[in-house]
Amino acid sequence: MIISEIIILLSALFAASVLLIYVERKLIAAVRLKKIARVYGLMQPIADAFKLFFNETILPRGKTQVAFMLLPVLFFTSIVACWAVIPVDEGVVLADINAGALFLVAMFFLSICLIVVIGWASDSKYAMFGALHSVAMMVAYELSAMLAIVCVLISSGSMRLSDIVNAQAEMWYCLPHFPMFVVFFIYALVRTNCPPFRMSESGNISDGEYSIEYTSVGYIFIAFARYVNMLLMSAVITVFFLGGWLPPFEVELFLLIPSVIWFGLKMSLCLLIFIFTKTAFPIYRYDNLVQFGWKMFLPFSLVWVIAAAGYTLVSATGKF
Amino acid sequence: MNEALVFYVLATFSIISAVMVVFSCAVNSVLFLIMVFISVSGLFLLLGAEFLAMMLLIIYAGAFAVLLLMLPLMLNIKETYQHTAVKCSAFGVTVGLLLFSCLAFVLKVKPQRLENDVSLAVANNVKALGEVLYTDYAYLFQLCGMVLFVAIVGVIMLMIRNGMEIKEHKIAGQIIRSADEIELKQLTDGEK
């Protein structure tokens, strides 16, 4: 039954993101030599959730109230919907549609659009400016990331995600398309609001953030969507560049390990790198960041797409 | 049966939001337009046109809607005129009804009796579309690229305005100090 599968997916995502929140806090504390609360810091996330639930809900006074209440849920949905097409193992996927990669791109764009709408619905200057900043930043990197996906599609010759994974049996695409891998990884950092690109650890109390007006349950949805987004981006990187559920080498010992575990390992590797960049790197200035996206990444990835297409054409037909 | 249900739900959704596009103001109408796009892309999926459905979402609901949202948000337009003249709306509704009845009349006179028995969903819609697009319509496709290119150049040319100040950091100017700007002072104990 599809409903039970959806419920399983949602609860797995919930568990994974709670775990992710905990691990992230522990790692950041370790790197910054902070003291951790009692019981290994286990009570901290629970206390945070408790605090958020019993926050007072504040709504804007204007005519945007309905949109304001609906939007966090929509934002959350637009991110969770991506998980429907991601194959965790051979055949373990909610909907293995033909245009899976296109669906992912569509949902990425939709969530960006929703951020602008959140900024509008918050009915406050700060939320609006935060939304505009986020969107300008994401769009600057979005195009080159989409070109990175195009490179992968050219090499694999299919838009179905499980076909893309199977096409990487010989070589993961992070090796031949290494620069595109880097581009996509940086895009993932931008999307997950990791601090080289955004100051977001303080969440709803920092200004310059589109979620500034949200309190209580609305904020829980947005914050949760961010963690699910982190998981999602690492899964997308795993599928597109790190060979999905395939083991790195065709060795007996590696083949013994179930392939879901390989998927999980690759995902957690990506997540660890996300978290470490969060702790270790300083924040760039906003205009440098946008210029870097438009002036460096975009031309470079365009050239790379042409090169990849040319190489595929030559190797397929055998002539220039 | 299932398909019919999905169709009716999507159709009602799109009809309601289309009407709201016309009769609501500024940002709201853009949001309703996005809803129309989403439901029409659902209908495309129902018809088996996967590629177009996704493209509609990406181009319209994603990229284009952001632009459209910027328009009322950034330009700070005063919404003083909201469907001022009743005469005009009456005229508009009449035109719409006439147009719709004409189109419906054509359908009534010459109904399209094609049932959904042909295998609509080609095994791989994207691939099939690509094969048509890059062979039979290759020149037209290139022309599309030219259209977009001209649009890009045109928009950039429009946006370059003479005498417009661009605010940017001049880091060198902020950091550099010439020798005469700096003054050495000997501080006495009281001033320290």
Added chain:
Amino acid sequence: MLSIGLNHYLLLSAFLFATGACGVFINHKNITAMLLSVELMLVSVSLNLVAFSCFHNDLTGQVFAVFILVAAVAEAVVGIAVFIIYFLNHKSIEAENMSGLKG
């Protein structure tokens, strides 16, 4: 609740088209709303094309829908740029005042 034929899609797209046409008249003072109505009409036309293409099992309709998408977006983007320029120069984009040819 019968099976869905071509007629259903055509009727729906006719309705969307009529709504768009109606919107152009109703919002004849508000140029952004006119742009939105035109987009509505274009979408309804592409729905029409896709419906025909699917029921005739011929991909040409979908190819033309792709072209419509391209044309619509190019037109709308240039339109938005012109509106913004006009707004910067004249501090309003009411369609009534747009009588001079020179922006």
